[in-house]
Amino acid sequence: MEEQLDNERVEKIAFVLKTIAHPMRVGIIDLLSRNEKMSVNDITAYLGLEQSLTSHHLANLKMKGVLGSKRDGKNIFYFLKMKEAPEIIKILEDVKVNVF
Amino acid sequence: MEEQLDNERVEKIAFVLKTIAHPMRVGIIDLLSRNEKMSVNDITAYLGLEQSLTSHHLANLKMKGVLGSKRDGKNIFYFLKMKEAPEIIKILEDVKVNVF
DNA sequence: CAAAGGTATGAACATATGTTCATGTAAAAA
DNA sequence: TTTTTACATGAACATATGTTCATACCTTTG
Numbered sequence: 001m002e003e004q005l006d007n008e009r010v011e012k013i014a015f016v017l018k019t020i021a022h023p024m025r026v027g028i029i030d031l032l033s034r035n036e037k038m039s040v041n042d043i044t045a046y047l048g049l050e051q052s053l054t055s056h057h058l059a060n061l062k063m064k065g066v067l068g069s070k071r072d073g074k075n076i077f078y079f080l081k082m083k084e085a086p087e088i089i090k091i092l093e094d095v096k097v098n099v100f
Numbered sequence: 101m102e103e104q105l106d107n108e109r110v111e112k113i114a115f116v117l118k119t120i121a122h123p124m125r126v127g128i129i130d131l132l133s134r135n136e137k138m139s140v141n142d143i144t145a146y147l148g149l150e151q152s153l154t155s156h157h158l159a160n161l162k163m164k165g166v167l168g169s170k171r172d173g174k175n176i177f178y179f180l181k182m183k184e185a186p187e188i189i190k191i192l193e194d195v196k197v198n199v200f
Numbered sequence: 201c202a203a204a205g206g207t208a209t210g211a212a213c214a215t216a217t218g219t220t221c222a223t224g225t226a227a228a229a230a
Numbered sequence: 231t232t233t234t235t236a237c238a239t240g241a242a243c244a245t246a247t248g249t250t251c252a253t254a255c256c257t258t259t260g
Contacts, residue, residue: 005130005193007123013192014123021117022218023110030105040237053219055238065198074227074236084191091184091191092113093105098165122248140207153249155208174206174257 019064020085024049024057032067032079033086039075119164120185124149124157132167132179133186139175 005013020026027047032038038046044054058078061067068081080086105113120126127147132138138146144154158178161167168181180186 004134005127005189009193010123010126010130012195012197013189014121014126015197016192016195017117017121017126017188018217021114021121023107023114024218026110026114026117027105030110034104041235050220051237052221052239056219059238063198065196071226071237074234076237082195084195087191088117088188089105089113091187092116093109095112095116095182095184096165097112097115098163118247124248141205150250151207152209152251156249159208171207171257174204176207 016064016066016082016084017088019061019066020088022057024053025061026089028054028057028061028078029066029080029085030089033089037070037077037079039077041075043078116164116166116182116184117188119161119166120188122157124153125161126189128154128157128161128178129166129180129185130189133189137170137177137179139177141175143178 020029024047028043031043031046040051040054040058043058044051047054058067058069062069062078066080066082066085067078069076069078071077120129124147128143131143131146140151140154140158143158144151147154158167158169162169162178166180166182166185167178169176169178171177
């Protein structure tokens with residue numbers, strides 16, 4: 001049997017999960033798992049959100065190491081950096097949820 | 101290429117992630133992935149928490165379908181119900197996190 | 201049936217998180 | 231060099247979440 005997770009591990013795991021745990025951010029990660037990179041405009045359009053809100057979420061995901069970004073002319077392209085992120089979403093693709 | 105996740109899927113995925121995304125709850129799930137079932141007392145002791153707080157978190161995890169419970173005498177035993185939960189934690193076991 | 205052990209629950213509070221709005225900034229185009 | 235396009239940022243606010251505390255509930259034991 002494997003060892004039990006120590007406190008620091010548990011904290012880090014929860015931290016990453018908290019970072020991803022939002023519909024908008026799950027959507028962004030899903031999008032970026034199908035497209036190598038996307039501009040803020042594209043992401044905003046695909047998800048049908050407001051520019052500012054998208055930016056906030058992207059900044060959040062980047063700050064915490066889930067995404068990276070690179071400017072190209074006027075555009076800034078975001079891309080996946082944490083490979084685990086889409087794997088987690090994949091696992092939950094068919095999950096059943098308790099409605100209440 | 102697989103289809104993009106629809107809104108409902110994304111919402112459900114985020115919902116489950118939000119449910120798990122807390123150090124205490126990650127700890128509980130980890131514990132229950134190594135032990136078929138555990139009483140509230142045992143969980144409380146292992147994690148070194150307060151009884152009431154443990155109860156709140158357990159109730160939360162149960163309500164949302166992650167755990168189940170069964171009374172046996174004075175004790176109430178909790179067990180894993182959502183198989184995806186420990187899988188997610190497993191994926192993140194060695195994840196690197198941005199400190200800031 | 202009273203006491204004790206094991207757990208749940210609700211209210212109150214503190215804190216964290218998400219959203220909007222107004223505005224700022226960098227690069228390209230006119 | 232002004233305007234426009236693309237994006238970032240900060241403040242203010244609203245809402246959600248986590249924790250504590252007091253107390254209630256159910257089961258077994260004496």
